[in-house]
Amino acid sequence: MSLPAVAAPRQMRGCMLFSSNIFLFLFLPLTIIIYYVLPRRLRNAFLFLVSLIFYGWGEPSFLFVMLGCIAFDYVFAIIIHKIEKPGPKRAVLAFAIACNLGLLFIYKYLNFTVTNLNQLGFHLPYKEIVLPLGISFFTFQAMSYVIDVYRNNAKVQYNPLNIGLYITFFPQLVAGPIVRYQTIADQIITRKETVSDFSEGVRRFIIGFSKKVILANNMALVADAAFKAADPTRTVAYAWIGALAYAFQILFDFSGYSDMAIGMGKMFGFHFLENFNYPYISASISEFWRRWHISLGQWFRDYVYFPLGGSRVKSRWRMVFNLFVVWTLTGIWHGASWNFLIWGLGYFVLIAFEKLTDIPNRFRHAWQKVAYRIFTLLCVLLGWVIFRANGMQAGWNYLLSMVGANGNALAGVDVAGALRDYWFFFLAAIVCSTPVFLVAKNKLMESKHRAVRVAVNALSVVAYLFIFIWAFSFLILGSQNPFIYFNF
Numbered sequence: 095m096s097l098p099a100v101a102a103p104r105q106m107r108g109c110m111l112f113s114s115n116i117f118l119f120l121f122l123p124l125t126i127i128i129y130y131v132l133p134r135r136l137r138n139a140f141l142f143l144v145s146l147i148f149y150g151w152g153e154p155s156f157l158f159v160m161l162g163c164i165a166f167d168y169v170f171a172i173i174i175h176k177i178e179k180p181g182p183k184r185a186v187l188a189f190a191i192a193c194n195l196g197l198l199f200i201y202k203y204l205n206f207t208v209t210n211l212n213q214l215g216f217h218l219p220y221k222e223i224v225l226p227l228g229i230s231f232f233t234f235q236a237m238s239y240v241i242d243v244y245r246n247n248a249k250v251q252y253n254p255l256n257i258g259l260y261i262t263f264f265p266q267l268v269a270g271p272i273v274r275y276q277t278i279a280d281q282i283i284t285r286k287e288t289v290s291d292f293s294e295g296v297r298r299f300i301i302g303f304s305k306k307v308i309l310a311n312n313m314a315l316v317a318d319a320a321f322k323a324a325d326p327t328r329t330v331a332y333a334w335i336g337a338l339a340y341a342f343q344i345l346f347d348f349s350g351y352s353d354m355a356i357g358m359g360k361m362f363g364f365h366f367l368e369n370f371n372y373p374y375i376s377a378s379i380s381e382f383w384r385r386w387h388i389s390l391g392q393w394f395r396d397y398v399y400f401p402l403g404g405s406r407v408k409s410r411w412r413m414v415f416n417l418f419v420v421w422t423l424t425g426i427w428h429g430a431s432w433n434f435l436i437w438g439l440g441y442f443v444l445i446a447f448e449k450l451t452d453i454p455n456r457f458r459h460a461w462q463k464v465a466y467r468i469f470t471l472l473c474v475l476l477g478w479v480i481f482r483a484n485g486m487q488a489g490w491n492y493l494l495s496m497v498g499a500n501g502n503a504l505a506g507v508d509v510a511g512a513l514r515d516y517w518f519f520f521l522a523a524i525v526c527s528t529p530v531f532l533v534a535k536n537k538l539m540e541s542k543h544r545a546v547r548v549a550v551n552a553l554s555v556v557a558y559l560f561i562f563i564w565a566f567s568f569l570i571l572g573s574q575n576p577f578i579y580f581n582f
Contacts, residue, residue, distance in 0.1 A: 149268070163194070171190075208220050234272050256283070271355065337478060370387070375529070377466065379444040421442035424441070444473055
């Protein structure tokens with residue numbers, strides 16, 4: 095029996111996009127101005143209020159879901175802190191985790207479960223459930239707070255406003271990075287805003303905005319066309335170009351969002367940890383996941399993998415089991431679809447292979463390391479095909495197209511058109527997925543000549559203004575896509 099294609103829960107209109115005119119030229123400037131005009135004692139309350147407005151902009155009803163999550167995790171943390179006996183303390187923690195996961199299951203996975211059970215002969219009622227934006231992110235943040243209080247890794251917070259701001263803060267609310275409470279607990283109360291932080295935040299925001307609008311959106315046009323093409327008519331070269339375009343789209347879409355979130359955080363005095371570190375230069379699958387969506391990988395490492403024993407277990411098969419649990423959950427976290435589960439299990443196989451064989455650390459020759467680096471990128475690229483496709487059958491057919499197994503021609507006008515219209519964006523995406531600009535700037539800034547350093551800073555300002563205006567021109571032309579990770 096083939097795996098049924100299950101539609102993801104329907105998304106309602108939610109918060110405004112970072113790359114929208116109303117956010118860029120109304121919401122964000124007004125928020126910044128009012129924030130700095132207000133007395134310091136009112137700033138957290140103001141940020142909490144505007145975060146609620148941001149989230150409920152398109153669909154206010156889901157504010158109750160998020161506020162309910164905040165309320166019961168706030169209460170659970172206080173109860174856990176006050177209980178002294180280990181047994182009852184663990185029981186309350188287990189109940190708190192069950193409530194968070196239950197909320198996530200109902201909104202994100204119930205339809206998927208019912209559909210698959212009905213495929214097996216059950217006759218369960220089906221009701222369309224609308225998926226609240228960012229529910230996977232804010233439930234994971236809320237859970238991490240309760241778990242850290244249980245572990246004594248974070249101080250319990252009696253002020254509900256502080257917990258509310260931690261979970262709802264609009265820069266990272268919908269698509270991360272997943273912020274630990276212990277990371278910003280002191281910043282919520284005692285942060286200091288500085289001119290240098292604010293200017294760095296603006297710079298980082300412009301980088302993220304440009305990644306999204308210039309690179310991700312243009313790569314999306316190529317990827318969408320390739321994945322929508324009929325399997326027999328899609329040429330082999332076009333299938334590879336479409337897969338490559340999607341790999342760049344998801345990188346610059348998600349890392350662009352993270353850059354914008356980190357930048358806006360700095361504008362208000364918050365310092366979030368990095369979420370991406372040039373993942374496509376990775377030399378192994380394990381390294382790729384240390385560079386991609388860092389906050390999610392660390393969340394599963396600290397709250398699932400390490401509690402299971404991690405790699406420090408007596409049996410290698412127990413380590414494999416621990417990896418299986420983590421990557422099964424990672425796949426499921428991304429969505430209610432067999433695609434995501436298979437995608438996650440694929441990474442389980444690859445990372446288990448690296449753990450068991452110590453590859454590529456055991457390689458001694460440069461050609462071996464280069465070959466494995468190419469193998470890593472190929473695995474990531476093929477994984478994105480499964481991740482992107484509308485159902486497992488569609489993903490499999492696309493992979494067959496990449497090797498010509500659907501009777502596909504080698505190349506055609508589709509390839510010529512994509513390369514003619516988007517060659518510059520592909521070239522820019524390749525360059526920007528490496529740290530070449532960062533390395534060059536750092537080298538120049540190490541110059542002994544002050545004039546060189548001054549020139550580099552001046553040119554940087556001009557470059558940021560140019561790419562911001564260029565990116566904004568795409569918005570004027572109506573080129574705008576929702577962030578991919580809004581779906582997760």
